[in-house]
Amino acid sequence: MRSKGYFVVILFLCVFLQAKATGLSSDIIILNGEWWELMAKPIRMDSTLYKRLMDFIPDNHCSSTANWDGYTAFWEIQEDYLCLQRLEVCVYDKASRKYSTLIYDAEALQKTFASYYENGIIKARWLNGELRAGKGELVRYVHLGFNRNVEIEQILHVVRGKVVEMTTYHNYKRPGLNMKDAQVEISRRFPWERFPEYKGQRLTFRLANIQMTNDGHFKDCDIRAIYLRMRKIIKDGNHPLAIAFKETLKSIYPWEILFINGKYTCEYKHFTIPIFEKYLTAHTTEPHLETGVPVCYLNERRDTIVPYGKYRFCQTDTITKIGFAYENKQENAHIVCINNVGKELFYVFQYDNGPDYVQEGLFRIVDKEGQVGFADTLGNVIIKPQFKFAYPFKDCKAKVTLKGERKDVPESDGEKYYWESDEWFYIDRKNKRLAD
Numbered sequence: 001m002r003s004k005g006y007f008v009v010i011l012f013l014c015v016f017l018q019a020k021a022t023g024l025s026s027d028i029i030i031l032n033g034e035w036w037e038l039m040a041k042p043i044r045m046d047s048t049l050y051k052r053l054m055d056f057i058p059d060n061h062c063s064s065t066a067n068w069d070g071y072t073a074f075w076e077i078q079e080d081y082l083c084l085q086r087l088e089v090c091v092y093d094k095a096s097r098k099y100s101t102l103i104y105d106a107e108a109l110q111k112t113f114a115s116y117y118e119n120g121i122i123k124a125r126w127l128n129g130e131l132r133a134g135k136g137e138l139v140r141y142v143h144l145g146f147n148r149n150v151e152i153e154q155i156l157h158v159v160r161g162k163v164v165e166m167t168t169y170h171n172y173k174r175p176g177l178n179m180k181d182a183q184v185e186i187s188r189r190f191p192w193e194r195f196p197e198y199k200g201q202r203l204t205f206r207l208a209n210i211q212m213t214n215d216g217h218f219k220d221c222d223i224r225a226i227y228l229r230m231r232k233i234i235k236d237g238n239h240p241l242a243i244a245f246k247e248t249l250k251s252i253y254p255w256e257i258l259f260i261n262g263k264y265t266c267e268y269k270h271f272t273i274p275i276f277e278k279y280l281t282a283h284t285t286e287p288h289l290e291t292g293v294p295v296c297y298l299n300e301r302r303d304t305i306v307p308y309g310k311y312r313f314c315q316t317d318t319i320t321k322i323g324f325a326y327e328n329k330q331e332n333a334h335i336v337c338i339n340n341v342g343k344e345l346f347y348v349f350q351y352d353n354g355p356d357y358v359q360e361g362l363f364r365i366v367d368k369e370g371q372v373g374f375a376d377t378l379g380n381v382i383i384k385p386q387f388k389f390a391y392p393f394k395d396c397k398a399k400v401t402l403k404g405e406r407k408d409v410p411e412s413d414g415e416k417y418y419w420e421s422d423e424w425f426y427i428d429r430k431n432k433r434l435a436d
Contacts, residue, residue, distance in 0.1 A: 024145050025067045029075040029133050030085070031154065036133040038075060039146040042082070046126040049113070056112045062090035062099065075124075081161050082131075084113065084122040116161075125161035132156075132261075139171045140258055140267055147269070149260050169261045176216050176256035179266050179273070187275040188321065188340060189248045189378060195241065200300065201229050204274040205245055212264045216254030219264075221246070278340045280305055280319040289317055297342060305342040315355060322379040324348060324355045337365070337379060345379045359392040362429070374398070383431045389419040397426045397434055 026037035044050050054069065061070030074085045087104040106113075106122050113122045136151030149171050157165040177185070192199065204227040211219040223242040226234040234241065258265055280297040282289055289295065295314050297306035306325075312333060316323030319340050327333040335348040335355050349356040349364035349372060356363040362374045366385055373385035374393070390400040404421030426434040 023143065023148055027073040027075060031133060036135050039132045039134060042124055042127055043073060049126060052112050057089050058091050060091050062092055077163055078121060080163055081123040082127060082158060082163055084124060123161050127158045127161050130155055130157055139173050140260060142268065153261060155261060171260050174216065174257040176254040177252060178256045179268060179271055182252065183273055183275060185252060186248055187278055189251055190275055191244050192277045194244060202274055202276045203228065203241065204272060207271045210266050210268065210271065212255055212257050212266060214264050216257050218249040218255055280340055280342060282314045282317040321377060339379050346375065346381065362393050364390060364392065382429065389421065397428055399424055400427055
């Protein structure tokens, strides 16, 4: 092993303080006597200095995907300057098959850092900008460099090595839909009908600067590019596709929210997401698609998603958002609401020998016990089934009851009926009971 300067050999397994998963391991900074992760490698920020250091440390230093350079630098603040306290280098001796740690103090590094060494101190006067120091549990992690955040972070504002300001943040996460899990929902909600020229295409949106509100709503983002088929790229953030995409994100709630260093955002600083229109079309082997013929549903690639025989017949021949089909039963058959990937969502209230009409964006649904609720035209349950009877929404309110009886109209042979209750009341779209 080559000898370079002064160092101490410690004969034990080299241990580095590393972040969770396999992101880059941090340097260490001591603040008020506590060890913090310094989520940066300040020496690497000066290429000439970094090369001199790598020429200095032994060739047999340890290397890993978390720490290619094999060293961990320890820092502290002295006289308001960020100062290099010591360097620890893990090395492996092939002859003894043992690891050890070499420790270089400031004096041993004097020659390598000659331009910055004075009176036993190495001041990082090559540094300008912001550095992050953190401790606590992981709040956000992306498998790339130091692209992660922890519970408590200190932002150090550095000018030529001098720490001119320090700001403390307490980061946290609120549960909700994660952006990487939202592709299907975004594709389903995107208003494809406004863009017939892109029918059947795959649209890929490249996002940056994603902003959220503190209660889980999407606020805004920069759409850097939209990639289309045939390698066409749209770089207009005000393009109708970009506007429609933002509208779609705003319609989804709640999103997973991260409060990171004073801003509400999501897990990703930059994110690329492809979406494509999914739909089902009814198919039959008979000459005409009509009530009573065997039917299946095919997706956009002509794969069979709903096989023959699952439903008695279909009410909707093309399902872009939601559709309706009748259970394959002879008696008491329910109308089932299915989405554009064939998933059954809920039973639908039957009205006028078919699914309930949409009024003010909502229609009535029922559970297995016959209780009534409301859903929207995207298939979202807005008010879960809980009422004995319920009328459609009108003027932003619906008349409902928790108790009552259904009574047939005389001489109608059961085809006409009415509801009787002494406890009717009104609700709004948020299921809030209104004054009489």
